[in-house]
Amino acid sequence: MTSPILERAPGDPRKKAINPALKFALELGPGLVFFFVTLRGEWLAAKFPILASIGEPILIATAFFMVATALSLAVSWLLTRSLPIMPLVSTVVVFVFGALALYLQDKTFAFMKPTIINALFGTVLLVGLAFRRSLLAYVFDSAFELDAEGWRKLTLRWGVFFLFLAVLNEVVWRNFAENTWLFFKVWGTIPITTLFTIAQMPLILRHEIKQPAQEKHTS
Template sequence: MTDAKTNPAKLNPMVKLGLELGPIVLFFAGFRFFKDQTFQILGRDYSGFIVMTAIFIALIIATTAILWKLTGKLSKMQLMTLVLVIVMGGLSVWLNDERFIKMKPTLLYLAFGIMLGIGLLRGESYLKLVMEETLPLQPAGWMILTRRLCAFFFGLALANEVIWRLFSTDTWVTFKTFGLTAALFLFFISQSGVLSRYAIEEGAPEND
């Protein structure tokens, strides 16, 4: 009998992608539809952005629960994203202030950058700990990729701060939905040279 904790179930990549990106896409679509509307709830006026933030929180909780149910585990990134969405999104809804949810990507990418940076200072790749099974690389490759991703996360945090502070909510929502996702995708595409140079062939030992 298979132990779900030691042998998590394999999930169709498209299903996983849909569960992870679905709430973001639905938030974007809902915001575009409700952005010019005001809703009165319990005697208070809420913008369409705040209402969609509340719905987004519920969607993230639901999809994360489904992912856990289907796979038997959650990554540190998924857990940290869930916590920050609940905390920062909850503050935005509770205080009726959109700034908190806009700061969520900044805090998330800063946290990732700091964690990777701490590992680098210790001469370790914390990225390897979470991606080794899906991306087998030699130790030197892990260190190069970790340094670059660490800098990239700090760059994303800075970019989010610039966008939400200096541009409109419409611009930030588009940036959050498409810009950040595209940036992460393009980053890993741009690292194809490192991935191929330091890849470990199946059955081959790692170089020290």
């Protein structure tokens, strides 16, 4: 029997898990590529003239971001032989809006991409709750196990948080300079998300399913 293309359901013993640190690196990597290529875009264009045909630095960074996102997804596939659902959705959005930005030479699409991704994730999580599905378990089940009420509460909080990030991105890119938005996208969003994640630990500890301790066998 062939393995499914999409990742298995949370709790499925056949689901292959990725080391949490590696999973975090795969998710963070494309964003760091976007940040540093935007900062060094002019130098790269001068060093490699073919890149100058792509457009200004943020558009060059968008092209690199698309490649890095595809590579991240490919590594996930190689490690688990399945595609993680939320990163897959994010990749589709990245390629759609990245392609529009490059084709139309309009960096507005690059600015709006985080808004669309966060709004989409938030909406999917909250709609899933309306149908009694805690879809967040697909993201975090390799890190910890919660009871049904814990997943419901955590999914609700993350759904609202993603919508908050979408609104915050709109406020920043529409009201501040491009470099301010760029630094916020990496060095602002990551600390905010980290603090939010830490703030959820009391809820996680209250609803975590404790694994029974292995009995020690004496010879």
